[in-house]
Amino acid sequence: KAGVTQTPRYLIKTRGQQVTLSCSPISGHRSVSWYQQTPGQGLQFLFEYFSETQRNKGNFPGRFSGRQFSNSRSEMNVSTLELGDSALYLCASSLGQGFGNEQFFGPGTRLTVL
Amino acid sequence: AQSVTQLGSHVSVSEGALVLLRCNYSSSVPPYLFWYVQYPNQGLQLLLKYTTGATLVKGINGFEAEFKKSETSFHLTKPSAHMSDAAEYFCAVSVDQAGTALIFGKGTTLSVSS
Numbered sequence: 001k002a003g004v005t006q007t008p009r010y011l012i013k014t015r016g017q018q019v020t021l022s023c024s025p026i027s028g029h030r031s032v033s034w035y036q037q038t039p040g041q042g043l044q045f046l047f048e049y050f051s052e053t054q055r056n057k058g059n060f061p062g063r064f065s066g067r068q069f070s071n072s073r074s075e076m077n078v079s080t081l082e083l084g085d086s087a088l089y090l091c092a093s094s095l096g097q098g099f100g101n102e103q104f105f106g107p108g109t110r111l112t113v114l
Numbered sequence: 115a116q117s118v119t120q121l122g123s124h125v126s127v128s129e130g131a132l133v134l135l136r137c138n139y140s141s142s143v144p145p146y147l148f149w150y151v152q153y154p155n156q157g158l159q160l161l162l163k164y165t166t167g168a169t170l171v172k173g174i175n176g177f178e179a180e181f182k183k184s185e186t187s188f189h190l191t192k193p194s195a196h197m198s199d200a201a202e203y204f205c206a207v208s209v210d211q212a213g214t215a216l217i218f219g220k221g222t223t224l225s226v227s228s
Contacts, residue, residue, distance in 0.1 A: 004157070031214045043204060043218035056215035090157055092214075100146045100165035100213040105157030 002026065004093050004106035012112045018079040021109045023091035025072050031055075031096025032074035033103060034066060037088040046089075049074055050096045078111075086113045116141045116207045120219035128227050133177075133192040135222045137205030140186065146208035147188045148216065149179055153201045161203075163213070164188060175199070200226045 005024045013019050025032050033056075034046040045058040049068035066076040072093070078085055088110050092103035121136040139145055146165050150158040162173025169181040179190045188205060202221045209215035 031212070033214050033216075035216075035218075042220045043206075043216075045209070045215055045217060048215045050212075050214070055212075056209055058215075092158075094212075094214050096212060096214055099211050100148075100163050100208065102160045102163065103158075103214060103216070105150075105159070107155075107157050 004091060004104050006089075006091055006106040006109050008109060009107065010110050010112075012114065013081050014114050015081055015083060017081050018077060019081060019111060020075055020077045021089055021091075021111070023074045023076075023093075023106060025074070025091075025093030026104055029093035029095055029104070030072055031094045031101065032068055032072065033092045033094075034074070034076050035090045035092070036060075037090060037108070038086075043090075046076065081113045083113050085111065087111060116145070116209060116217045118205050118207050118217055118219035120203075120205050120222050122222055123220065124223045124225065126225040126227065127195045129197055130194050133190070133195045133199065133224065135190040135203050135205075135224065137179075137188045137190065137219060138186050139188060139205070139207045141207055146211065146213050147179075147181060148206045148208070148213070149173065149177070149188075149190050150204045150206060150218075151201050152204065152221075158204065161190070165213075195224075195226045197226050197228065200224055 033048040048056040094101040149161040206216040
Protein backbone atom coordinates (compact mmCIF):
# COMPACT_ATOMS: atom_id res chain seq x y z
CA LYS A 1 0.00 0.00 0.00
CA ALA A 2 1.50 3.30 -1.05
CA GLY A 3 2.12 5.84 1.69
CA VAL A 4 1.24 9.51 1.84
CA THR A 5 2.96 11.46 -0.89
CA GLN A 6 3.66 15.17 -0.95
CA THR A 7 4.76 17.27 -3.86
CA PRO A 8 6.98 19.06 -4.34
CA ARG A 9 9.50 17.99 -1.71
CA TYR A 10 11.40 21.26 -1.83
CA LEU A 11 10.33 24.73 -2.85
CA ILE A 12 11.99 28.11 -2.89
CA LYS A 13 9.87 31.25 -3.21
CA THR A 14 10.29 34.96 -2.61
CA ARG A 15 8.29 37.20 -0.31
CA GLY A 16 4.93 38.21 -1.67
CA GLN A 17 4.54 35.20 -3.93
CA GLN A 18 2.00 32.47 -3.40
CA VAL A 19 2.53 28.72 -3.26
CA THR A 20 0.45 25.57 -3.59
CA LEU A 21 1.42 22.30 -1.95
CA SER A 22 -0.13 18.95 -2.77
CA CYS A 23 -0.85 15.87 -0.69
CA SER A 24 -2.05 12.47 -1.88
CA PRO A 25 -3.40 10.36 0.98
CA ILE A 26 -3.30 6.63 1.43
CA SER A 27 -5.96 4.93 -0.67
CA GLY A 28 -9.23 4.75 1.25
CA HIS A 29 -8.39 7.55 3.67
CA ARG A 30 -10.90 10.38 3.72
CA SER A 31 -9.20 12.73 6.15
CA VAL A 32 -6.20 14.90 5.37
CA SER A 33 -4.60 17.16 7.97
CA TRP A 34 -1.89 19.75 7.46
CA TYR A 35 0.79 20.81 9.92
CA GLN A 36 3.55 23.40 9.88
CA GLN A 37 6.85 22.49 11.52
CA THR A 38 9.44 25.14 12.42
CA PRO A 39 12.37 25.10 14.85
CA GLY A 40 10.86 27.91 16.90
CA GLN A 41 7.18 27.02 17.04
CA GLY A 42 7.41 23.26 16.60
CA LEU A 43 4.52 21.37 15.04
CA GLN A 44 1.38 23.42 14.60
CA PHE A 45 -1.96 22.27 13.26
CA LEU A 46 -3.18 24.16 10.21
CA PHE A 47 -6.45 22.51 9.17
CA GLU A 48 -8.11 19.21 8.46
CA TYR A 49 -10.37 18.16 5.63
CA PHE A 50 -12.76 15.24 5.70
CA SER A 51 -14.82 14.30 2.66
CA GLU A 52 -14.09 17.63 0.96
CA THR A 53 -15.18 19.70 3.98
CA GLN A 54 -12.95 21.57 6.39
CA ARG A 55 -13.67 19.92 9.72
CA ASN A 56 -11.07 21.55 11.96
CA LYS A 57 -9.00 24.69 11.70
CA GLY A 58 -5.96 25.86 13.60
CA ASN A 59 -4.96 29.36 14.52
CA PHE A 60 -3.37 30.60 11.31
CA PRO A 61 -4.11 33.72 9.28
CA GLY A 62 -6.39 33.65 6.27
CA ARG A 63 -3.38 33.59 3.95
CA PHE A 64 -3.30 29.87 4.64
CA SER A 65 -6.05 27.96 2.93
CA GLY A 66 -6.74 24.49 1.70
CA ARG A 67 -9.12 22.28 -0.14
CA GLN A 68 -9.84 18.64 -0.71
CA PHE A 69 -10.96 16.97 -3.87
CA SER A 70 -13.42 14.13 -4.38
CA ASN A 71 -10.54 11.63 -4.60
CA SER A 72 -9.36 12.86 -1.14
CA ARG A 73 -6.25 14.52 -2.52
CA SER A 74 -5.65 17.82 -0.82
CA GLU A 75 -3.89 21.07 -1.57
CA MET A 76 -2.89 23.89 0.66
CA ASN A 77 -2.18 27.39 -0.53
CA VAL A 78 -0.25 30.18 1.09
CA SER A 79 -0.67 33.62 -0.40
CA THR A 80 1.51 36.68 0.05
CA LEU A 81 4.40 34.69 1.45
CA GLU A 82 6.36 36.03 4.41
CA LEU A 83 9.83 35.05 5.59
CA GLY A 84 8.26 33.41 8.63
CA ASP A 85 6.39 30.98 6.41
CA SER A 86 9.62 29.09 5.81
CA ALA A 87 8.93 25.69 7.29
CA LEU A 88 8.41 22.01 6.73
CA TYR A 89 4.78 21.42 5.81
CA LEU A 90 3.53 17.98 6.69
CA CYS A 91 0.31 16.37 5.66
CA ALA A 92 -1.22 13.35 7.29
CA SER A 93 -4.02 11.09 6.21
CA SER A 94 -6.35 8.83 8.15
CA LEU A 95 -9.66 7.06 7.81
CA GLY A 96 -11.12 9.98 9.75
CA GLN A 97 -14.05 8.22 11.36
CA GLY A 98 -14.44 6.84 14.84
CA PHE A 99 -12.14 7.60 17.74
CA GLY A 100 -8.44 8.31 17.96
CA ASN A 101 -7.57 7.73 14.32
CA GLU A 102 -3.96 6.95 13.55
CA GLN A 103 -2.55 9.56 11.22
CA PHE A 104 -0.02 8.56 8.59
CA PHE A 105 2.39 11.34 7.76
CA GLY A 106 4.05 12.18 4.51
CA PRO A 107 7.72 13.20 4.25
CA GLY A 108 6.82 16.87 4.01
CA THR A 109 7.42 19.78 1.70
CA ARG A 110 10.22 22.08 2.76
CA LEU A 111 9.36 25.65 1.83
CA THR A 112 12.02 28.34 1.88
CA VAL A 113 10.92 31.96 1.52
CA LEU A 114 13.65 34.42 0.50
CA ALA B 115 -8.36 24.65 24.97
CA GLN B 116 -5.99 21.74 24.77
CA SER B 117 -2.24 22.02 25.26
CA VAL B 118 0.76 19.76 25.78
CA THR B 119 3.98 20.33 27.69
CA GLN B 120 6.99 18.10 27.20
CA LEU B 121 9.53 18.44 29.97
CA GLY B 122 13.06 18.38 28.67
CA SER B 123 13.91 19.25 25.09
CA HIS B 124 16.86 16.84 25.15
CA VAL B 125 17.26 13.53 26.96
CA SER B 126 20.43 11.46 26.82
CA VAL B 127 20.67 7.83 27.91
CA SER B 128 23.11 4.97 27.54
CA GLU B 129 22.25 1.92 25.49
CA GLY B 130 20.35 -0.50 27.73
CA ALA B 131 19.19 2.20 30.14
CA LEU B 132 15.62 3.16 30.91
CA VAL B 133 14.03 5.74 28.65
CA LEU B 134 11.58 8.19 30.25
CA LEU B 135 10.11 11.05 28.25
CA ARG B 136 7.68 13.30 30.10
CA CYS B 137 4.42 14.74 28.84
CA ASN B 138 1.74 16.71 30.64
CA TYR B 139 -1.46 17.80 29.00
CA SER B 140 -4.29 20.21 29.53
CA SER B 141 -7.71 19.44 28.17
CA SER B 142 -11.23 20.61 28.93
CA VAL B 143 -12.64 17.30 27.70
CA PRO B 144 -11.53 13.69 28.19
CA PRO B 145 -8.28 13.65 26.26
CA TYR B 146 -7.18 11.46 23.41
CA LEU B 147 -3.38 11.30 23.68
CA PHE B 148 -0.68 10.23 21.26
CA TRP B 149 3.05 9.75 21.05
CA TYR B 150 4.72 10.13 17.66
CA VAL B 151 8.37 9.65 16.68
CA GLN B 152 10.24 11.50 13.95
CA TYR B 153 13.50 10.20 12.52
CA PRO B 154 15.76 12.66 10.68
CA ASN B 155 14.38 13.80 7.34
CA GLN B 156 11.27 11.69 7.73
CA GLY B 157 7.63 12.22 8.61
CA LEU B 158 6.10 11.26 11.92
CA GLN B 159 5.19 7.71 12.92
CA LEU B 160 2.67 6.75 15.58
CA LEU B 161 4.18 4.98 18.59
CA LEU B 162 1.03 4.56 20.68
CA LYS B 163 -2.23 6.21 21.62
CA TYR B 164 -4.69 6.44 24.50
CA THR B 165 -8.37 6.87 23.81
CA THR B 166 -10.37 5.06 26.49
CA GLY B 167 -10.03 1.94 28.59
CA ALA B 168 -6.75 0.60 29.92
CA THR B 169 -4.52 3.38 31.17
CA LEU B 170 -1.29 1.52 30.41
CA VAL B 171 -0.83 1.58 26.66
CA LYS B 172 1.70 -0.52 24.79
CA GLY B 173 3.08 0.62 21.49
CA ILE B 174 5.59 -0.35 18.87
CA ASN B 175 9.31 -0.96 19.41
CA GLY B 176 8.85 -1.77 23.11
CA PHE B 177 7.51 1.62 24.14
CA GLU B 178 4.63 2.10 26.53
CA ALA B 179 2.88 5.00 28.24
CA GLU B 180 0.60 5.38 31.22
CA PHE B 181 -2.33 7.77 31.30
CA LYS B 182 -2.65 9.35 34.75
CA LYS B 183 -5.67 11.59 34.95
CA SER B 184 -4.92 12.86 38.45
CA GLU B 185 -1.49 14.03 37.32
CA THR B 186 -2.60 15.02 33.78
CA SER B 187 0.39 13.07 32.51
CA PHE B 188 1.14 10.63 29.72
CA HIS B 189 4.83 9.77 30.09
CA LEU B 190 6.56 7.52 27.57
CA THR B 191 8.88 4.76 28.76
CA LYS B 192 11.02 1.97 27.39
CA PRO B 193 12.89 -0.41 29.71
CA SER B 194 16.05 -0.69 27.61
CA ALA B 195 17.20 1.86 25.06
CA HIS B 196 18.62 0.87 21.69
CA MET B 197 20.82 3.00 19.46
CA SER B 198 18.01 2.94 16.90
CA ASP B 199 15.71 4.77 19.35
CA ALA B 200 17.61 8.03 18.79
CA ALA B 201 15.03 10.38 17.30
CA GLU B 202 12.66 13.20 18.19
CA TYR B 203 9.54 12.29 20.14
CA PHE B 204 6.31 14.26 20.19
CA CYS B 205 3.41 14.02 22.58
CA ALA B 206 0.06 15.24 21.27
CA VAL B 207 -3.52 15.74 22.40
CA SER B 208 -6.42 15.61 20.01
CA VAL B 209 -8.76 18.52 19.47
CA ASP B 210 -11.66 16.13 19.01
CA GLN B 211 -12.56 12.47 19.18
CA ALA B 212 -11.46 11.71 15.64
CA GLY B 213 -7.83 12.39 16.49
CA THR B 214 -7.18 14.08 13.18
CA ALA B 215 -6.42 17.53 14.59
CA LEU B 216 -3.52 17.28 16.99
CA ILE B 217 -1.92 19.77 19.32
CA PHE B 218 1.71 18.78 19.68
CA GLY B 219 4.25 19.42 22.37
CA LYS B 220 7.59 21.00 21.45
CA GLY B 221 9.24 17.61 21.20
CA THR B 222 12.05 15.80 23.01
CA THR B 223 15.21 14.73 21.24
CA LEU B 224 16.46 11.41 22.54
CA SER B 225 20.15 10.62 22.22
CA VAL B 226 21.46 7.13 22.90
CA SER B 227 25.13 6.51 23.53
CA SER B 228 27.00 3.22 23.45
